[in-house]
Amino acid sequence: MMALNRSLRTFGSAVALTAASALLLAGCSSSAGSDTGAVTLEFWGWAPGLETAVETWNDTNPDIQVEFFRMTGDDGAKIPPAIDAGTAPDAVQMSVHSLPGHIINNRLIDIGEYTDGLDASFTASSWKGVEFGDGVYAIPQDSGPTGLMYRSDIFTQYNLAAPTTWDEYLETARALKAANPDIYIGQFSPNEIGLWTEQVWQNEGTFNTIDGDAWTVEVDNDKSQEVAAIWQTLVDEQLVKVVDMWTPEYWAEVNAGTIASINYAAWFPALLAENAADLTGKWSVAPSPTFAGSDAAGETGGSVDVVPTGTENVEQAVEFLTWLNSSDESLDILIKEGGLFPTALAGLDNPAMLTEQEFFGGQVINEVFIDAAKNVPSSWVDGPNYDITQDALKDEFAKVGTGAQTFAEALDAVQALTVTNLKDSGLSVK
Known part of the structure; x- marks a missing residue:
């Protein structure tokens, strides 16, 4: 090094x-x-x-x-x-x-x-x-270790359990849609890349690695493509709501009960409680679904x-x-x-x-996030042009949200852009 x-x-x-x-x-x-x-x-x-x-x-x-x-x-x-x-x-x-x-x-x-x-x-x-x-x-x-925040009242109503793996997540999403077509298991938000990086990180992926005196770009590697396959299914089968996060439209969907779960970071519950106060007692937190054969948790960075x-x-x-x-x-x-x-x-x-959270029905939600923090892979390496990669993903994912391209195509485009940008900056890239 x-x-x-x-x-x-x-x-x-x-x-x-x-x-x-x-x-x-x-x-x-x-x-x-x-x-x-x-x-x-x-x-x-x-x-x-x-x-x-x-x-x-x-x-x-x-x-x-x-x-x-x-x-x-x-x-x-x-x-x-x-x-x-x-x-x-x-x-x-x-x-x-x-x-x-x-x-x-x-x-x-x-x-x-x-x-x-x-x-x-x-x-x-x-x-x-x-x-x-x-x-x-x-x-x-x-x-920002991750956990699955979910509408426990909706899950109970339709006799569903919090999914423990990403395969179960897909099965639960389909079961929920069959029970009530107006409710989505989650959302796809092209403007919030943390929802993407947390899952790639959990899958022991990264945006970059360091090889001797050179950088490698891993935006479209196998780990990311595995995550892309999950999200492509969710979008293709209309199992998730396509809506930009942080917007009034997003919070309206959350408050209306059309989004039944949010897999995100430990700092998000406070924002959820602030923006959906009328749903106090209707949310719970479970560990994020895992990839097959792994107990690794996701992370958004801090x-x-x-x-x-x-x-x-x-x-x-x-x-x-x-x-x-x-x-x-x-x-x-x-x-x-x-x-x-x-x-x-x-x-x-x-x-x-370890304080009880009224919004989450008195649950000590940090028990979930603490366990997650101790199980985050040490695989992630940020590159010197992280912001460029992040902004490019937002642009390309917006096209995925409209059906103009696939996740795989989006990753290929961002991979090429990131490599070009690093080389144009004078860095060695493998």
């Missing part, structure tokens, strides 16, 4: 974006707080509860003080040019999917020398997401905390971020106050995770 690291850094030096202007972000780059040697770090993030966690840290760590800035709106878009201009904060929360693109542009510090043994504190899949080559480029923060290039006090920044994401004290705050679904094993064991 050493060759890959050299390749990434060489490429990053050649194509690093030039900031349009030097963003003068207050407090950027680590600074000494006083003659006593105290350090003040600036940390940008968006997770609820971070203010309280930072305050707690500051109360007991006078030598490493943290100033927190809450990111909203387009604040995330300011970070890349700020790093390029040397004016970035000392630590930043970002999506795990964005790491490779920042790494190849030399925007993140390899913090591996300060994280020896820390991997044992996190789920295997979340730690895999922050490793590239021989380096470690982030501390995992939260994740956020991580990084140390941008230019940060002076790297060791202190990593010390804070390690505490933030793995200490019992901080995890207790982020879970209770922020509703965070942690990647740290200590967080998964926190009693605060």
Whole structure:
């Protein structure tokens, strides 16, 4: 993997974006707080509860003080040019999917020398997401293991059980349609790629792999094609409702009871309860259906905390971020106050995770998601052009939704586009 690291850094030096202007972000780059040697770090993030966690840290760590800035709106878009201009904060929360693109542009510090043994504190899949080559480029923060949210009242009415495999899911979908043609077992939402990636990930697939000093693109590999076959059947037989997620039309379908299940991430139940409050007590959560011969669970990815290039006090920044994401004290705050679904094993064991949910009839739904988090494959590798691949999938899946092409054709198109884009960017692709 050493060759890959050299390749990434060489490429990053050649194509690093030039900031349009030097963003003068207050407090950027680590600074000494006083003659006593105290350090003040600036940390940008968006997770609820971070203010309280930072305050707690500051109360007991006078030598490493943290100033927190809450990111909203387009604040995330300011970070890349700020790093390029040397004016970035000392630590930043970002999506795990964005790491490779920042790494190849030399925007993140390899913090591996300060994280020896820390991997044992996190789920295997979340730690895999922050490793590239021989380096470690982030501390995992939260994740999105999946579960099957389903209308237990509808399933009971039609004498159906929550499917445990994807084969059973198809059988249950057909039985539900036969019993009531106006109810679909789920939805196909071309605009929400997380519904796709979670299932490919569960099937031990990925969008990319790393081969020596080159990238490979796996968008249309056998694992993805197996998922495509399932979804092609669901769409062809009209077993799922074709509707874009997050739209008023989508929530109208959910509230009308035409969508009987949603297989999605651990953070989605809160949104479901918020947008379908009148359905309190009618939903339950079961483990996601599995692929034959496997107990692997799905995952959508989550956020991580990084140390941008230019940060002076790297060791202190990593010390804070390690505490933030793995200490019992901080995890207790982020879970209770922020509703965070942690990647740290200590967080998964926190009693605060096991609260009954009124919307789900008093069920302790996190029991399902915690089990899932521990069974996510470590197969997933994000590519440096993840956003390009994701947007292309949305465009091609929209054509599938109208019947203009098949899932297999969509994957072929996105595979070709992703390869071309990587090559045009100057990266080696196998």
